[in-house]
Amino acid sequence: MTTRSAADPVEHARVLHRVFETTLSGGTGPVAPRSLVSESWQRSLAAHVDPDRRTPPVVLAEDDLPDRRKAHPLGEVMPLLRSTLVSIADEAMHVMLVTDAEGIILWREGAAKLLVAADGVGLMPGTRWTEDAIGTNAMGTTLAVDAPVQIHSAEHLVRTYHAWTCAAAPVHDPDTGSILGAIDISGPLHTVHPAMVQLVSATAQLAEHQLRVRLAIADEQLRVRNMPHLASLRGRSGALVTPTGRIIAGEPYGTWPERVALSDTTSTVRLDDGREMVVEPLAEGYLLHTPDRAAPARRRALSLRFMGETAAPTVILNGRSIPLTLRPAELLTALALHPEGRTAEQLALLLYGEEGNPTTVRGEILRLRGLIGADVLRTRPYRLDAGVDSDFDAVRRALQSGQIAEALRICTGPLLPRSDAPEIRELRSDIEAGLRRAVLASEDADLLATFVTHPLGHDDLEAHDRLAGLLPTTDPRRPAVMTRLARLVMEG
Structure with a gap:
């Protein structure tokens, strides 16, 4: 039938x-x-x-x-x-x-x-x-x-x-x-x-x-965030794997299957070509690498997540999450911005201004080394010996390459909003001003609509006014934008 x-x-x-x-x-x-x-x-x-x-x-x-x-x-x-x-x-x-x-x-x-x-x-x-x-x-x-x-x-x-x-x-x-x-x-x-x-x-x-x-975009974002892990192998064979087992990056290129079967309890996996790989859990996915014990120890991978209005600053070290208070987060930000290293005197000036005390910085360094390890935080000068990936640097890179929507996605809020350290204040101001300038210059209604619901744009009168001028009268977002615009005008 x-x-x-x-x-x-x-x-x-x-x-x-x-x-x-x-x-x-x-x-x-x-x-x-x-x-x-x-x-x-x-x-x-x-x-x-x-x-x-x-x-x-x-x-x-x-x-x-x-x-x-x-x-x-x-x-x-x-x-x-x-x-x-x-x-x-x-x-x-x-x-x-x-x-x-x-x-x-x-x-x-x-x-x-x-x-x-x-x-x-x-x-x-x-x-x-x-x-x-x-x-x-x-x-x-x-x-x-x-x-x-x-x-x-x-x-x-x-x-x-x-x-x-x-x-x-x-x-x-x-x-x-x-x-x-x-x-x-x-x-x-x-x-x-x-x-x-x-x-x-x-x-x-x-x-x-x-x-x-959307999956391709998410893969690329995951790849960028976790490339320090792959780079830390220093030339040894390795691959980045999504939580569902797909391989999204590998060295050497072209020698990896599309997918491997992994679980949280898997410590090693044998590939179809016979190679045995160590499985190392990361914060988001896994790192595969050869178990060659004669190879040099791979460089540590350090991810810094310091942006957002409410979330506590967090360090992810080789897949392990380490919550931080404000002081060590400020110190890590300064060290990430100056990979060549800084002395205690220089760090005191960057973080505490003219009245900064190098002795105080040395005490903070000692406590931070206890959290992330002396092999990650080196001395003479103080520097990070790790592949560093930070949300604030990712925002800056996205803005520099013209990827405004990506910068807005990564930027979940101000950088360490409670910090009054000169170095942090300057970087926070630069990021916020650069992001706002890029969004306003884009004349993109969707970008502006995202920005005005973002912590950095929620109270931005000019952004709301610009968006109101771009949205057609039939756009379902327009009533809420007009209501918020009227309120901002009254408050201003």
Whole structure:
């Protein structure tokens, strides 16, 4: 039996109904059900789904939905799905539904009139639509067979949905290949159209493409942040591995598999070519390297995360997180800015001004060496013997290369906001002024919209005024921007 509707969709639904009734009663209908449908019916009946069951189970309370949506990867592509499907769904009297991999509807949008009808049959967020929960349906079946499907009228196992038609397609994680969830459009049976399944399939592919782009960006950011670990091997074979086991950088180039199977308890791994590698956990992922004990000890990798209004400054040393108080964080910032080293007298001037005391600095150095090790903080002069990666330097590099959005992403707030050290104040001011100047000069509405919600731009009157002039009257962000702008004008 074909998936295409007959010229008369009502008559086509009658045929499907006769097929349904005779097949479930053990008889022979006018035509055989599609193999996709009959196999789904068999799976559903084996799971003890009752064809007379009314609605699917509610497994998520309304209060739990926001956290579930926020944590789900498909939340990142919802703007794409809305722009692609919702307007079409509105015009064609359909609802758009998006599930997670467990078949739970997380998002639903469409014509208001149809949403009322959808509520009546349980087509709403928080309900589970796997085949074992509610029988054959586009969302559950597409998750079961991992392919786009269209289920029309009495092809649904549960009679409640014989007045509905739906099409769905799975969306895959570009990192692991696993199913993230399903995209579905559903509506009254008279709205059936053979292009429905092609539409959701193409939309799912667009969503996967956008997720791949985001993954590539995240890979590059992870690579940049963790290259000090790879560089610290000093020419020995090694590779950076994501938390899911993908290799994103390796030395020597071209000698690594695409993926390795790792876990938090894995200490060594043997590659397909026979090489054995030591697995070293990092703060985000793993470092593989040869276990050659005759090779020189690799240089330490030191990551400094000192930007943000509320977060405590943190050092990550070879994958181990070390929370810091303000004084050692100031000292590490100064040392990172001067890799050639500084004397106690010079550090006292940089951090405490003309009244700085070198003896105080020596005491701070001693305490800091106890935290990160004497092999990392060297003396004569005081300097860092490690591959250093810092968020403040990453922001400066991004600005210098014109990557304003990346600089804004890395900059989670002011640099050590409680610090009054001259060196820190100057660097903090330079970063904030440079970032603000770059955003304002860009004339980019999206960048400005991000900036005015950022800690550095939340109270920036000029940025709000510039954004208000760029946003069209139909932009949904405009009302909030205008409200905030009016408040800033009144406060100013």
